[in-house]
Amino acid sequence: MKKVLVTGALGQIGSELTLKMREIYGSDNIIATDIRRTDSDVVHSGPFEILDVTDEKGMFNIAKKHEVDTIIHLAALLSATAEKKPLLAWHLNMGGLVNALETARELHCQFFTPSSIGAFGPSTPKNGTPQDVIQRPTTMYGVNKVSGELLCDYYYHKFGVDTRGLRFPGLISYVTLPGGGTTDYAVEIFHEAIKNKRYTSYLAKGTFMDMMYMPDALYAIIALMEADASKLKHRNSFNVSAMSFEPEQIAAEIQKHIPQFIMDYKVDPVRQAIADSWPNTIDSTCAKEEWGFKTDFDLEKMTEDMLFKLRSNPLLVTA
Ligand code: SER
DSSP states (O other): OOSEEEESTTSTTHHHHHHHHHHHHOGGGEEEEESSOOSSHHHHSSOEEEOOTTOHHHHHHHHHHTTOSEEEEOOOOOHHHHHHSHHHHIIIIIHHHHHHHHHHHHHTOEEEOOEEGGGOOTTSOSSSBOSSOOOOOOSHHHHHHHHHHHHHHHHHHHHOOOEEOEEEOEEEOSSSOOOSOSTTHHHHHHHHHHHHSEEEESSOTTOOEEEEEHHHHHHHHHHHHHSOGGGOSOOSOEEOOSEEEOHHHHHHHHHTTOTTOEEEEOOOHHHHHHHHTSOSOBOOHHHHHHHOOOOOOOHHHHHHHHHHHHHHOGGGSOO
16 A cells, blocks of 8 residues: 555545554555545545545546555445435445446556445344355345445456455444444444433344444554455455444443433334344454454443543534
């Protein structure tokens, strides 16, 4: 990775990954793109271009102009929004991906795009979900993610594009809010705990899902992209998880720091059905063995850091 194009650079992963990579690889070498411009650091701390990922020519031209050797394709709709707007999700998630893969093929770029725990479905074993297992998701997001994994493997085998991916769990971060995901509650709960000392969970008690704190996710992307290709038996995509919890457990952890915090429930049937179709815990053994995946943050450490970071940057707490 010497010169990198990032799509969706103002999103939840992109806004932190872009800055992290600018630190490591040099500001001028990370070309951030998004469909909109904001006054974020991402826009001001290095090259930034407006890009709609469904515009194949536009993507190719930006990649060629900056002579990138790597594409990190992040622009996508998350699960709950995709379920509300399935055709838009297909158009954006699959159209954007195939454009990014074509650009990578034509310009001989290394390629990364995230998959998700959403690539699994109700017929997948729910606990300790292995790397190689039945994947029959019942959501549009999941259909996009499995198709994306297959398409990335196809580009590797057919055209020799060095495609790599991670099946991310819910990502928790204090910098940029996720939008339209099923796991978003695990971020919102911190903001509400600080502001109002209460949170109404849209997922029911006992709904376990895998999660990861953003610093571990950024490390995982960079470590996978830097990994020796000869060690990779898998490519698209690796199971990675740092923790699994249900709403009661994260609430209890927050109560250790904010004793008055209370949580109640108002279940959203759409997001509950999505969460119920996903695993409780996935097994990251292949990622550990093939490229040394590791994490630093468990639920306790992540909660402490989230609360500390949000309290010390009140502007980051959503109004
Ligand atoms: N965080 C994502 C979502 O909830 C899962 O990949 O949609």
